Amino acid sequence: MSHNTFGHLFRITTFGESHGAALGCVVDGCPPGIALTAEEIQADLDRRKPGQSKYTTQRREADEVEILSGVFEDDRTGGQVTTGTPIALLIRNTDQRSKDYSEIRDRYRPGHADFTYDTKYGVRDYRGGGRSSARETAARVAAGAIARKVVPGITVRGALVQMGPHKIDRGNWDWDEVPRNPFFCPDAKAAALWADYLDGIRKAGSSIGAVIEVVADGVPAGLGAPVYGKLDQDIASAMMSINAVKGVEIGAGMASAELTGEENADEMRSRNEGGPHFLSNHAGGILGGISSGQPVVARFAVKPTSSILTPRRTVTATGEDTEIVTKGRHDPCVGIRAVPVGEAMLAIVLADHYLRHRGQTGRV
Numbered sequence: 468m469s470h471n472t473f474g475h476l477f478r479i480t481t482f483g484e485s486h487g488a489a490l491g492c493v494v495d496g497c498p499p500g501i502a503l504t505a506e507e508i509q510a511d512l513d514r515r516k517p518g519q520s521k522y523t524t525q526r527r528e529a530d531e532v533e534i535l536s537g538v539f540e541d542d543r544t545g546g547q548v549t550t551g552t553p554i555a556l557l558i559r560n561t562d563q564r565s566k567d568y569s570e571i572r573d574r575y576r577p578g579h580a581d582f583t584y585d586t587k588y589g590v591r592d593y594r595g596g597g598r599s600s601a602r603e604t605a606a607r608v609a610a611g612a613i614a615r616k617v618v619p620g621i622t623v624r625g626a627l628v629q630m631g632p633h634k635i636d637r638g639n640w641d642w643d644e645v646p647r648n649p650f651f652c653p654d655a656k657a658a659a660l661w662a663d664y665l666d667g668i669r670k671a672g673s674s675i676g677a678v679i680e681v682v683a684d685g686v687p688a689g690l691g692a693p694v695y696g697k698l699d700q701d702i703a704s705a706m707m708s709i710n711a712v713k714g715v716e717i718g719a720g721m722a723s724a725e726l727t728g729e730e731n732a733d734e735m736r737s738r739n740e741g742g743p744h745f746l747s748n749h750a751g752g753i754l755g756g757i758s759s760g761q762p763v764v765a766r767f768a769v770k771p772t773s774s775i776l777t778p779r780r781t782v783t784a785t786g787e788d789t790e791i792v793t794k795g796r797h798d799p800c801v802g803i804r805a806v807p808v809g810e811a812m813l814a815i816v817l818a819d820h821y822l823r824h825r826g827q828t829g830r831v
């Protein structure tokens with residue numbers, strides 16, 4: 468059984484490898500009549516694309532998206548819209564350097580998926596990790612750009628909130644700051660500190676982990692399918708499916724273990740319209756697996772890039788002890804480019820649940 472498909476009613480299937488001809492996805496289940504252009508998808512892809520600063524991999528991929536199917540422009544009404552049929556998106560690979568990977572052909576990178584892919588499939592694309600390469604996440608970002616348009620009125624945003632041991636000061640949080648620095652950081656002071664910190668990591672040929680927070684505003688109350696398709700459950704699954712993610716939290720997350728019942732309770736007050744007003748959001752916008760109408764908040768931890776220049780002990784494919792140094796072009800902190808990927812996965816889960824809720828209850 469292979470599993471390259473995610474979602475139920477809004478369903479994406481991704482394909483392709485980092486050193487193959489192209490990668491892409493098929494989005495099935497997108498409702499008809501949604502205005503959609505390649506430029507809109509491109510705008511999201513450009514935020515994930517490599518080579519944008521010295522802090523990300525210098526691989527130069529244009530990541531240009533082509534829409535192959537599922538859209539139509541009626542020359543009487545104008546404006547391209549979705550047709551309700553499968554939307555196929557293609558992103559060609561243009562900057563592979565397969566020789567960069569000759570060192571790892573017969574040895575396994577500790578922390579990467581080389582050993583497990585070899586063990587499972589008996590064949591491994593050593594040039595760039597094949598399907599284990601995070602180039603696959605470009606296809607998710609493209610699909611996410613469509614998902615964002617399915618739920619009316621939602622905004623999905625993400626930010627890097629911790630790099631290595633350095634957390635942002637939440638008091639400085641400013642969404643407008645996020646596009647102004649190369650880290651998607653909402654705290655200008657933290658971004659300045661991270662610049663020096665990551666430069667040191669990069670020059671040492673090392674890497675570092677990070678924490679990303681994704682927030683969806685405008686999510687209607689009622690999305691989520693208890694008891695085995697809870698909204699928080701599906702968000703956790705979506706985030707955990709992103710390369711290098713080792714931890715996911717919703718709302719107060721792990722910190723809720725330290726709270727008392729009084730502190731944790733998101734108290735409610737009535738208001739004239741739009742459901743109750745919550746006085747806090749420890750629940751991350753989800754109660755009983757169903758969205759409450761509050762912002763949906765998830766966080767995920769991304770491990771440090773395993774491809775580093777410091778020699779690490781490993782074994783060869785034939786079982787001998789050896790060492791490995793991974794040359795090539797790698798991000799010193801893959802968490803940075805994981806920000807748009809997290810946003811895309813959250814948008815995809817919300818689009819899927821929006822359609823599922825509408826299908827089951829007839830309401831939105």
Ligand SMILES: Cc1cc2nc3c(=O)[nH]c(=O)nc-3n(C[C@H](O)[C@H](O)[C@H](O)COP(=O)(O)O)c2cc1C
Nearest residue numbers: 579580599601710711712773774797798801804805
């Ligand atoms: C946006 C992004 C870019 C990544 N780039 C690299 C990279 O350049 N080199 C690398 O070793 N790992 C990179 N990774 C992580 C690997 O893809 C990942 O660690 C590997 O597939 C093993 O899977 P796992 O860490 O989920 O167990 C990246 C991850 C993300 C999210």
